[in-house]
Every structure is written in structure tokens, then in C-alpha cells.
Amino acid sequence: MGYALVQILNALSFSALLLLTGLGLSVVLSLMNFINLAHGSFYLLGSYVAVYWFASGAPWWLAFPMAFAAAALAGALLERFPFRGFYARTHLMQVLLTYGLSVIFADLMRWGFGAQILSPELPEALQGVVFLLDIPFPLYRLFIIAAGLVLGVLLWLLLDRTLWGAVVRASVSDRGMVEALGIDTRRVFAAVLVLSAGLGGISGALGAGMLAAYPGLDEEVLVLALITVVAGGLGTFRGTVAGALVVGFALTFSKLWFPEFANAAAFSAMAALLLLRPNGLVAPRQRQV
Amino acid sequence: MSAARDPAAQPVLSLSGVSAHYGAVEVLRGISLDVARHEAVAVLGRNGVGKTTLVHALFNLGPSLGGRVRVMGQDVAGWPTHRIARLGVGLVPQGRGIFPNLTVTENLRLATVRRRPGAWTLDRIFETFPRLAERRASFSGTLSGGERQMLAISRALLTQPELLVLDEPSEGLAPLMAEEIILGTLGKLAAEGLTVLLVEQNLTLALRLCPRAVVLAEHRIVFDGMSSTLLADRSLVSDYLGV
């Protein structure tokens, strides 16, 4: 019982990271029809920021807003140049551009942060274990789950309950009409990209305590986030939630049951899912956020 | 102040020599049209003649353009759509252009994001259209055709326009509803001084509302004059409007 609970919580903490990373990808894809393969770089940047911040002695909790800000700033600069010029281009062009950029960023980060695996010194408040039905479980993972939940709800409120969110949703369904109401949708797009990058950064900061930070993690996370978004159903919020849960659980439990072929098992399950439900778990009725 | 500089004397909309094409397909050629403040002008023409293309031309929503478009006296060549709209032009597009995944209130509030000063408020809209007030919390995708049209017009009004451009508002509406919207709602707005550019296929309703009519045919304007003159000219009506 306790063992199962612990594995479920492990899966949930992984799902929380996938959710935050995947939401950033998915909102940009559904709103701007833009595929950003550099999204994993935002994640890894956030991880490095957290590693260094935790080591610096400054108040630990500021690591998360700092990681958000660093990635958001990178996103803002990239949005101006060159992303903006590629929103209307084909997906292939976007893939070539952003994949190329992600390779450059990987080199830059290796140069700046080194090639070794960096595990952050967790703040005291988040160190240690809690006993769940007599089985120890890292407190930090509970923190990740809670943070994923809180940020997920905040994001949902922002998109679903605010006027700004209404502008974003309206731009997804009819950009020209939003413009005809006097709203500058280019600024909306820029803001969404910055938010998406920031989310990538904050998930990296959260994930550092679980997955550490090292060259190559950016791509691993990107692939998982892409699978999350596709498995869930392109560009729906609920779909990304479902996708994050499915991928998180599939990977966690396949590592448990088939340690040698964990990835093969998990990805075959995803492929089967997509064959059965080509539109993902939550098929969008129309393009929406 | 000289007459030429006086903003009230300037046409709110002035097209000169406007052409438009989709790739190699020419749709409009040499369109010139002035609309003065407080006028109500009907734009008529058969299916596919280019009426929507004309509407898109003045919002820079469409394909490549030639010629000059002036809105409120400003040359808007190359302007993004939102800047043109901010000059005080409201759009009720063909097919209504409501956002189905937003509630009625959200649809309306989007128009107030810009906070242009003006007489229209959400309360006044709900007074004018009690039906929308009843359905304020519904997703607008669930509205009936008539309700959608009221929503599209209300949303345009909340941008506080001086010129309201409507593209076939009667399309798909029951005859009574079409009459209610065009003669009732728009009639009242025009009487209050709103400038109206009304694209329509419903000749009778459009000409009852608008004292002036413009007929598009074969890429150009073939008639521009009093609605009564147009109605009296049987051959023009049958040749170019097919009624």
C-alpha cells in the first residue's frame, strides 16, 4: 500500500513538471501556431539558475521567481528576434530555426555552467523525508506536486477568468477580429511567448531538485514535453493536464516494472495511444487554449 | 479653420483608386468612394463580386492592395488593423465574427480593452438588448443567429465607433429578425448620427435604411447615388443585382 502510494506520488511529481513545461509549449502552439523546440533550453536555464541561487545563500524561495524572470527575459529577446518573423512560416521552418537555436543554447550553457551534473543543495526547509505509511518520501517531491498544482490553477485562472485570458482565447479563434476591436495582437503574442518561456524556466527550477541539471537534459525534457502535448490533444489546457499525467505515470511505472526498457515501454505505450486516439486524449473541438 | 482642415467636414472614409487581388485574381479595380460623417451608405452587389474584399481593404485585413484608403482623414496604407480600428471604425464582419469559446460578457468586454471614451457602456448595451443581458453568462457559441448579430453589433458599438461597417448583417436571419436589426437597431443608430456603411444582399431593407447606395459589379462601382434613383432604374437593378 505504502509502496504504491509512494510510486504514485513519484509519478505525480514528474507529471507536475511535465505539466508546467508542456503548458508553455502548448499555449504557444495553439495561439501562435508556433513550434518552439528551444523550449527545453528555457527549462535547463531555469535549472541552472536554481542550482546557483540555492548555493548563493540568498532567500531560497526567490530562486523560482528568478528562474521565471531569467527564462522570460530570454524569451522576450528571442521573441523580438528571430521568433516573430517565423510565426507565419511553415512548421518545418520553425522546427529548423528553433532546433538550431536549441543547439546553440546547449553549447552556450555547457560553456557557462560546465559539463558536469549539478545537483542543487536543497534549502533546509525542503530537505529530508516524510513518512507515508511508514515509507520515507522526499519532502521536495511533495513541494513539486504542490507547486505544480498551484501554478497550474493560477495559469488556468489567468487564461479562463481574466480579460487578458479572454483576449488570448479570442486571438486563437479569430485574430483578425481581435485586431478589428483595436487590440494589438502582436503584443498579445509576445506576452504569451514570454509567459511560456517563464513557465519553462520555473519548471526547470522546480525540477532541478529532482532531475539535477546537466547538458542534454534540455532535449530530454523537450521530447517529454512534446509527447505530453501531443498525447493530451494539441492545444487544450485539459488535454495537457491529461497528457502530463499519462506520460508521468507511464514513465514512472515502466521504470519500476521494466527497468531495462523503461523508455521503450513508455514510448510504445504513447505510440499505441496515438494510434488509437490520433487527436490525443482530449481532442480539441476547435482550436482553443 | 479652413473647410479642408475641419475634421467634421472631412469624409470619415475615402477610397481612391483602390484595387485588390488574390494572387493573380483581380477582385476590385479603381474603386473610389467617399463617405461623409452621419451618412448611411448601402453597398450592394451579387455574390462574390468583392464586397467583403472591400470591407477587408479598409481594415487592411485582406490581400494586397493598390490605391489609397483614408480613414478619418488619415492615410492608413500599411497600418495594422488595430490602429485603423482605433481611429473609430467598428466592424460587424460577415458571419458575425463572434468568439464562440467566450461568454457573451467576455465578447463585449474585449471591445472595452482599449477604453476609448464614448457613450456606449456595457449597461447601456444590456438595456438596448435585454436578450443579451439574459444570456450574458452563456458561451456565445450557443446563441441563436439573431442573438449573435446583436452581440456582434453591440461589440462593435463598445469600441465607440464613429463609422460602423457591417458586412451582410441580415444573412441567415429570419425576415422579421433581419428587419428588426436593420431598420430597428441600425435605423435608430443612424438617426442618432452614427455613420453607417452597410454591405447587403437584401436590397429592400438596405435601401429603406440608407439614402445612398453604391453598386459593385465587374470589379468596380457601377452606380453611386440616391437609393430612390437606383430603385427606379429597373434595368440597373436586374443587370447588376439580379432581382
Ligand SMILES: Nc1ncnc2c1ncn2[C@@H]1O[C@H](COP(=O)(O)OP(=O)(O)OP(=O)(O)O)[C@@H](O)[C@H]1O
Ligand atoms: N482568400 C481568398 N483567396 C482567393 N480568392 C478569394 C479569397 N476570398 C475571396 N476570394 C474571391 O474573391 C472574390 C470576391 O470575394 P468576396 O468575399 O469579397 O465577395 P462578396 O461580394 O463578399 O461575396 P458574398 O456576397 O458571397 O459575401 C470571389 O470571387 C472569391 O471567390
Ligand SMILES: [Mg+2]
Ligand atoms: Mg461577402
